[in-house]
Amino acid sequence: MNHGDVGYIRASVQHHPNVAGLYFHIPFCHRACTYCDFHFSTSLRTKEPVLAAMRRELRERIGELKDEPLDSIYFGGGTPSLLGPDELAMLLGDVRSLAPVAPDAEITLEANPDDIHAGALDAWQGLGINRVSLGVQSFREDRLRWMNRSHGARQSLEAIARLARAGLATWTIDLIYGLPGMDLAEWDEQLTIALDHGMPHLSAYCLTVETRTALHKQVADGRVQLPADADQAAQFEHLMQRMHRAGLVQYEISNFGKEDHFARHNTSYWQGVPYLGIGPSAHSYDGLHRRWNVANNVRYAQGVERGDRYWEQETLTPAQRINERLMTGLRTIWGVELAPLGDEFSRLNASTLNRYLALDELEIRDGRLLLTAKGRHFADRIASDLFMPAT
Ligand code: SF4
Known part of the structure; x- marks a missing residue:
């Protein structure tokens, strides 16, 4: 097993x-x-x-x-x-x-x-x-x-x-x-x-x-x-x-x-569930945006107190959302469900996927992409090799 x-x-x-x-x-x-x-x-x-x-x-x-x-x-x-x-x-x-x-x-x-x-x-x-x-x-x-x-x-x-x-x-x-x-x-x-x-x-x-x-x-x-x-x-x-x-x-x-x-x-x-992060440097995610508070106690406290902006935010592109799923999901035993990644992902990554499957570093089970025990040594590299290009 x-x-x-x-x-x-x-x-x-x-x-x-x-x-x-x-x-x-x-x-x-x-x-x-x-x-x-x-x-x-x-x-x-x-x-x-x-x-x-x-x-x-x-x-x-x-x-x-x-x-x-x-x-x-x-x-x-x-x-x-x-x-x-x-x-x-x-x-x-x-x-x-x-x-x-x-x-x-x-x-x-x-x-x-x-x-x-x-x-x-x-x-x-x-x-x-x-x-x-x-x-x-x-x-x-x-x-x-x-x-x-x-x-x-x-x-x-x-x-x-x-x-x-x-x-x-x-x-x-x-x-x-x-x-x-x-x-x-x-x-x-x-x-x-x-x-x-x-x-x-x-x-x-x-x-x-x-x-x-x-x-x-x-x-x-x-x-x-x-x-x-x-x-x-x-x-x-x-x-x-x-x-x-x-x-x-x-x-x-x-x-x-x-x-x-x-x-x-x-x-x-x-697994990409939304969360709210409170406090200096805390990150939040609502399914579409990432937001992060300033990593400075004084600027954070003053920003909240005065109503000044104390955070930055980015809206994730579809490619970034896929890449985040790969980066975090592949590290877990649940892996990443392939269907939501779309046809373009499979098309662009066909040869990379085949290479890692042949190396026994990735496997596909129940429609999910998973790292094998061998692949866990290279999780970050494998994920980034599968990244979708910025659009
Ligand atoms: S300084 Fe030490 S105790 Fe504080 S957050 Fe970092 S690792 Fe944890």
Whole structure:
């Protein structure tokens, strides 16, 4: 059986077309992690005006979701767990007073291990938060120091033990592989620790060097040497095999979950369900337009307050919509339904499709285009090779 077959059959019926997602970007962190290029500030000076602006933006824009019931509410960032329970309660209270929330909605909070104490978990669950996404990244102290994370290895283990006992609907952890000097033994040890703690879901990312990060400078200066592509590929292969053996379905290139533990928020995003993003740098999608808020706390808060424009927007062309479906959909076990892509897509891509089918990197099943286990190593390249030209 191919990796992911079980997940394909069951999970393909999870898609809810008439629902929407809500995303809050909480743009504050305890520290700046070496590799991170998300929008955040390590100063809490703008917290109050930013939260006030987010409440206002929510009131002004909730109508864009056209009364579709909210299936997922996601607090991402940044580090949402540094908000107090009263601040989270305020935002969730606003949501519930403004929009229908599905009774079984997934409500996720991204958290750092140093913010997980017994009192916090009780408070979050009391607010209806039923999924916690824990930014572990590594269980090794030296790695965490190198990443400039704000937590230590022991805090991760304690946080995981608390999450496992807390009675949440689900929880997940993030780990990073492809680190400088990392070998298969180290990566295997990381996965063993996570699995031994009963982790129901894992997001595992290969280290990438983004511009405007401390890591970028360290690599440019020659202070840090990245592993060879072959080593990173071997770690990715090992990850897929270990998760498969442990019964976690690779339902997206970087995401593995036991059945019934797949992330609804991310899955909706990959399946093109509309979502509303609130806060500095947050993105929104209504099926036709992409909109993104300014990635600057002061300019965001002032823009919302004064009624100035604080976002940019683009209308996606038919070609861009197809390319987005390919870019996100191909990475998932649901793949991309071929018929809606149109005849022109099949005509223009006939030879590329045949080549990847012959290489056993793509397959077509039930009218859907899917990556094979081999093709998952080259997801982005395959997707971009199939892109429709700009019109
Ligand atoms: S905690 Fe997360 S968002 Fe904040 S700097 Fe680190 S990786 Fe980036």
